[in-house]
Amino acid sequence: MLRRFLGSFMVAALAVALSSTASAAEEAFPSKPIRLIVPFPAGGPTDLAARAIGQGLSSSLGTPVMVDNRPGGNGIIGAMALKSAPADGYTLMISSLGIAINSYLFDQVPYDINKDFDPLSLVLTVPMVVVVNPSVLPVDNLADLVTYLKEHPTTVNYGSAGSGGSSHLIAEYFKYRTGTAITHIPYKGSAPAIIDLVGGQVQVMFDTLTTSGPFINAGKLRLLAVTTAQRLPQYPDVPTMGEALGADDFEASSWYGMYAPAGTPKPIVEQLSQRINELLKQPEVIARLNEIGALALGSSPEELVRYQLAEQDKWRKVIKAAGIKGD
Numbered sequence: 585m586l587r588r589f590l591g592s593f594m595v596a597a598l599a600v601a602l603s604s605t606a607s608a609a610e611e612a613f614p615s616k617p618i619r620l621i622v623p624f625p626a627g628g629p630t631d632l633a634a635r636a637i638g639q640g641l642s643s644s645l646g647t648p649v650m651v652d653n654r655p656g657g658n659g660i661i662g663a664m665a666l667k668s669a670p671a672d673g674y675t676l677m678i679s680s681l682g683i684a685i686n687s688y689l690f691d692q693v694p695y696d697i698n699k700d701f702d703p704l705s706l707v708l709t710v711p712m713v714v715v716v717n718p719s720v721l722p723v724d725n726l727a728d729l730v731t732y733l734k735e736h737p738t739t740v741n742y743g744s745a746g747s748g749g750s751s752h753l754i755a756e757y758f759k760y761r762t763g764t765a766i767t768h769i770p771y772k773g774s775a776p777a778i779i780d781l782v783g784g785q786v787q788v789m790f791d792t793l794t795t796s797g798p799f800i801n802a803g804k805l806r807l808l809a810v811t812t813a814q815r816l817p818q819y820p821d822v823p824t825m826g827e828a829l830g831a832d833d834f835e836a837s838s839w840y841g842m843y844a845p846a847g848t849p850k851p852i853v854e855q856l857s858q859r860i861n862e863l864l865k866q867p868e869v870i871a872r873l874n875e876i877g878a879l880a881l882g883s884s885p886e887e888l889v890r891y892q893l894a895e896q897d898k899w900r901k902v903i904k905a906a907g908i909k910g911d
Contacts (some may be wrong), residue, residue, distance in 0.1 A: 613852050615646040615674055621677040624664020625655040629710055629794050629876060633840060634678045636872040637707060640863040642708055647843060649725040658748050658910050659683045667700045669849035673856060678707065678842050681750055681899070684892050688903045689748045689910035696891070698886075702853050705860045706883040709749035710756050710838040714788070715796050715826070717804075722786040726809045726828035729788070733764035739740035741767045743777035743786040748910035750838035751777070753899060754811055755790045756906040757836050762829065770863055781805065792838065793818075811836045812879075839881075839895070841888050857885055 620638045631653060638649040643862040645859050654662035659682050669675035679697075687693045697699075704796040716723060721740070723729045733740055744752040747770045759766060771777035771784050774795040781789045782804050789796065790811070809825045810816050813835040826834040842860060844853060863869055864882040884893070902908075 585663045609868075613855065614645050614647045616674060616791050617650055618642075618645070619652050619675045620649050621662050621666050621675065622651055622653045623659035623665075623677065623683065624653070625677060626653050629792060629878070630678060630680055630840065631707055632794075632874060632876045633710075633878055636869060636876070637645075637678065637860070637863065640866065641859060644856075644863055650690065655765075658689065660686060660688055660690075660695070663695045663697070663701075663837065666843065666845055669845050671702075671845040671849075673844060673848050676704070676842055676844055676856070677701070678840055680840050681753070681838050681895065682748060684841075684896055685753075685899045685903065686748075686910065688896075688900050689908060697843075698889075700761075700846050702846055702848045703885040703888040703892070704842040704844060704853065704857045705885065706839065706841050706881050706888045707860060708840050708863060708878045708881050709812070710750075710792050710794070710840070710878050711816055712837055713793060713796060713800075714758075714790055714808045715781070715800060715805040715810070716788050716808060717781055717784055717786075718806040720784045723808070724806075726823070726825065729808060730762050730764060730829070733762075733766060737765045737892045737903050738767060740788060741769050741786040742788040742790065743769050743771055743781055744789070745774040745777055745791075746770050746772060748908060751790050751792075752908070753902060754836045754838075755831070756823070756908060757848035757899075758790065759829065760902050760905055761834060778835075797877065807830050839891075840878075841892065853885065 590761060619635055622631050624635045634651050638651050642649040656666045662677060663683055665678040666675060684697050714726060723732050742754060742755050774791060778785050778791060778795045782799055794803060800807045807819060807822050809823055809828045812824050815824055826832050861882040862882040870880045
């Protein structure tokens with residue numbers, strides 16, 4: 585009896601000790617620098633957003649947050665770096681829409697965003713705008729553009745930052761919803777595409793304000809509509825695509841979420857999600873994101889999952905209908 589009692593006591597004591605050790609480890613988080621993976625090159629919208637968020641998160645958590653650019657494969661290389669990282673909260677990733685829909689663009693994708701990552705928060709959206717070169721395309725608004733495209737099928741070209749990217753997908757979504765035909769001209773990034781739009785080599789572009797804003801403000805490009813659900817404060821007189829087309833559900837933006845490797849302890853996930861959401865309410869962070877054409881969001885992990893699944897369903901249909909393949 586005594587031996588059994590002592591054995592049970594030791595097992596219970598060991599369980600308590602292990603539980604206390606795990607709790608202490610979680611309570612001590614973070615105790616070292618955090619790596620924030622950006623699956624795209626330095627200097628782009630994702631990188632600029634990550635640096636703004638990383639700086640704020642570093643102050644909030646009291647530990648350095650170091651941006652680690654891992655470009656390539658429409659974000660696949662960066663996603664794989666997160667998947668292979670320890671699930672301890674010290675490696676995170678800010679991802680774009682493309683990370684969530686790569687499985688529809690490529691024949692084989694070595695990760696599953698719905699299984700291999702723990703969602704933290706929907707962090708921001710980058711509004712897209714429809715812009716034309718007014719010197720080569722005689723349209724004043726989006727309805728005019730639709731009419732012109734239907735009257736001149738396949739004669740108009742649109743530029744994009746690359747096959748499978750947001751500027752390509754949103755243009756195809758526009759074609760899918762309006763029944764129009766425009767020829768896709770992919771570029772290696774938004775900058776060369778917008779230069780050719782200004783130069784008249786292409787006539788239309790679905791772009792971010794980060795690259796097109798200066799040309800809009802200079803009068804070299806005409807802004808027809810914004811792709812967000814609400815009008816943008818900097819262009820209050822410009823309608824949304826939904827308003828212009830009479831379709832309330834017409835909304836398409838490039839969005840970004842933050843993730844940790846699957847299996848990260850729940851208390852750490854909750855702490856990171858809370859800190860990220862607090863950060864996205866700070867006026868200075870909102871202002872920094874607005875400077876690069878982004879809008880701060882914030883969400884619970886569960887809300888990010890629901891949004892992500894809805895976006896995957898929407899873009900899967902568009903990609904299938906247009907026969908889009910990633911580069």
